[in-house]
Amino acid sequence: MTGTVPLDTTTLTCVFAVCRARGAKAPEGVSGHAGGGALRTLSAGRLTAVVQHVPAAGFSQEALRERLADRRTLESCARAHHAVVSAVAAVADTVPLPLATLYLDDERARSALVGDEQRFLDALERIAGRVEWGVKVYAAAPRARPAQPRTPSAPAPTPSPGPGAGRAYLERVRSRRQEQDRFRDAALRTAERVDSAARAVAVAARRLRAHGPEATGGHRWQVLNAAYLLPAGQERRLREALAPYRRVPGVELELSGPWVPYSFAEGSAPA
DSSP: OOSOOOTTOOEEEEEEEEEESTTOOOOSSOOOSTTOOOOEEEEETTEEEEEEEEEHHHHSHHHHHHHHTSHHHHHHHHHHHHHHHHHHHTTSOOEEOOTTOEESSHHHHHHHHHHTHHHHHHHHHHHTTEEEEEEEEEEEOOOOOOOOOOOTTSOOOOOOOSHHHHHHHHHHHHHHHHHHHHHHHHHHHHHHHHHHHHHHHOSEEEEOOOOOHHHHOTTEEEEEEEEEEEETTOHHHHHHHHGGGGGSTTEEEEEEEEEOOGGGTTOOEEO
């Protein structure tokens, strides 16, 4: 959040996205944040921002901390923000701003944008005519081996309660861990090949932080979370480059897009 909200402030200016001055307009069919005013444009030198007046009572630092601590509220705000950014990007090259980029009023927002004008112009040049694609690679957990069937005449083995049983249990645990490590190592090698193949057709690339098991589930590990900047319409080249890796045993590959190039608004690594 930008700025400190005084108690007598009734509204704040929320900035969603920044475009070049020519061709930018307020999007239709989306409403922005609930309780806010109409979406509109704000001129700032060689830039135009898409903004909305929002009630200060609901978007102060304290109010935001409380609202965004709730997962459903956070998701609702994020969807509203993304809907506006996507609508703007559908008609003009767009630099998306982070969720809840707030200023005390239009003049404060305009001043900040003009002060950072060159950075925004550089970003707009970088992403012009390009879109973001996401690639995720997962190591699938090895499946448990089916138990060997016993013949009807064979009596069930009697487990030994002695020290040997403990050693056997530890060996089984160690064997499972080693097998998991082998699956993960193989998936990591595949992930590096996937990254190289995607970079070969991308303009720029960025490795993102991998999601933990709370997001991926216990049945797989994320070994690659990356974004690639491609010229619009180049999806086929990317799909073809990644096709061989969809058939690698023990590996799951997910491709998503095209997205507004969020990951490349602040610069990026060359592909």
